[in-house]
Amino acid sequence: MTVMYCVHCGKGVADADHSRCAAPQSTLEPPRYCAQCARRMIVQVTPSGWTARCSRHGETTSRDDPAAAR
Amino acid sequence: MTAAPHQVESAAGEQGILAVAREQVLERGVGLSREQVLEVLRLPSGQLQDLLALAHEVRMRWCGPEVEVEGIVSVKTGGCPEDCHFCSQSGLFPTPVRAAWLDIPGLVKAARETAETGATEFCIVAAVRGPDTRLMSQVRDGIKAIREDGNDIEIACSLGMLTQEQVDELVAMGVHRYNHNLETARSNFPNVVTTHSWEERWDTLQMVKDAGMEVCCGGIVGMGETDEQRAEFAVQLAELEPHEVPMNFLIPQQGTPYEHLETIEGPDALRIVAAFRLAMPRTMLRFAGGRELTLGDLGAEQGMLGGINAIIVGNYLTNLGRPAQADLDMLNDLTMPIKALSDTI
Numbered sequence A: 001m002t003v004m005y006c007v008h009c010g011k012g013v014a015d016a017d018h019s020r021c022a023a024p025q026s027t028l029e030p031p032r033y034c035a036q037c038a039r040r041m042i043v044q045v046t047p048s049g050w051t052a053r054c055s056r057h058g059e060t061t062s063r064d065d066p067a068a069a070r
Numbered sequence B: 001m002t003a004a005p006h007q008v009e010s011a012a013g014e015q016g017i018l019a020v021a022r023e024q025v026l027e028r029g030v031g032l033s034r035e036q037v038l039e040v041l042r043l044p045s046g047q048l049q050d051l052l053a054l055a056h057e058v059r060m061r062w063c064g065p066e067v068e069v070e071g072i073v074s075v076k077t078g079g080c081p082e083d084c085h086f087c088s089q090s091g092l093f094p095t096p097v098r099a100a101w102l103d104i105p106g107l108v109k110a111a112r113e114t115a116e117t118g119a120t121e122f123c124i125v126a127a128v129r130g131p132d133t134r135l136m137s138q139v140r141d142g143i144k145a146i147r148e149d150g151n152d153i154e155i156a157c158s159l160g161m162l163t164q165e166q167v168d169e170l171v172a173m174g175v176h177r178y179n180h181n182l183e184t185a186r187s188n189f190p191n192v193v194t195t196h197s198w199e200e201r202w203d204t205l206q207m208v209k210d211a212g213m214e215v216c217c218g219g220i221v222g223m224g225e226t227d228e229q230r231a232e233f234a235v236q237l238a239e240l241e242p243h244e245v246p247m248n249f250l251i252p253q254q255g256t257p258y259e260h261l262e263t264i265e266g267p268d269a270l271r272i273v274a275a276f277r278l279a280m281p282r283t284m285l286r287f288a289g290g291r292e293l294t295l296g297d298l299g300a301e302q303g304m305l306g307g308i309n310a311i312i313v314g315n316y317l318t319n320l321g322r323p324a325q326a327d328l329d330m331l332n333d334l335t336m337p338i339k340a341l342s343d344t345i
């Protein structure tokens, strides 16, 4: 999967400032935007993980490759 | 004649407010007053370690060595009509959080995973002003399903402001504790929330208490409040006599009015923890959200040795925590026993 958009702010990975998205605080945030289309996802956090659903690209979870999720 | 506080010296060599606290809080179990809490909050940093040590002694004397472990889950996330300025779940701010409902199987699974960590407490939370019939029936069905799963973990709820009828329903469902945070000092509340009042929250807490449920009530520090307001908040909580006080440290959330606030410094967070312990010697004081960012691993340990006797493990409602096992290992290293379910029945 190609990561085109930042999962924390939804902007293009190449064409925006993501310094805030890279701050320590972001490690406490599940992904909020789809990495493929930047749609805002429906995210459910549970005690041991999270599930994020894009209406177009389906579900990613904390069990998936963290690199793909971030 | 009583000596002025700054002239007092304790057997432990402490002076001033620490000596006063040793005699008043540790020996007699009487929480500090507002003025005294403020003195603690203003102690020079050179006395922080002594303060934490005393708070730990107070906790051990009046609460004991056990640590209550809890997991929490959001059954209804986001889209809340209220405007609590710290909250990413308010529908009034442009935050990235979208509304979501957790289904019953998901709730049962979350409760099971929580119980598997050794936690004795599971809190079901919803981002609402107060529950409607849909939410009440979801909670009722959820609790029934958790029990049918063979899980006897204690169940708490946090569903916003309640009517008397809803309080009675929750008692009938077997909810033993209710969380409703006053969030901040009464004098600071209008700066933080404008869609409801501190007094409305207080009323729900009184109903919960009168119905015999355990009251869980705390708040968030780092929302621009002054030391005076922190002291004010500590004694306002003490007046409520809650069973539990969860302490959160603000994580500035994207899109909220508090997005650009600085997180508070670790030493300040520890000082506040200890001050709250000295204001409420017998209350369960829980580390809740934000400790990962504010305190890190070392600071969390210092907090456990500075007045805290309960933790939330795993993730929070919309934010992630560190893995539950990391906290369980920490308790093991500190040789602090985890409170067992049998103790609570």
Ligand code: SF4
Residues within 6 Å of the ligand: B080, B081, B082, B083, B084, B087, B088, B089, B090, B091, B126, B127, B128, B129, B160
């Ligand atoms: S009532 Fe609760 S969920 Fe709603 S905005 Fe306030 S803190 Fe957030």
Ligand SMILES: [Zn+2]
Residues within 6 Å of the ligand: A006, A007, A008, A009, A010, A011, A017, A018, A021
């Ligand atoms: Zn970004």
Ligand SMILES: [Zn+2]
Residues within 6 Å of the ligand: A034, A035, A036, A037, A038, A039, A054, A055, A056, A057, A058
């Ligand atoms: Zn997508």
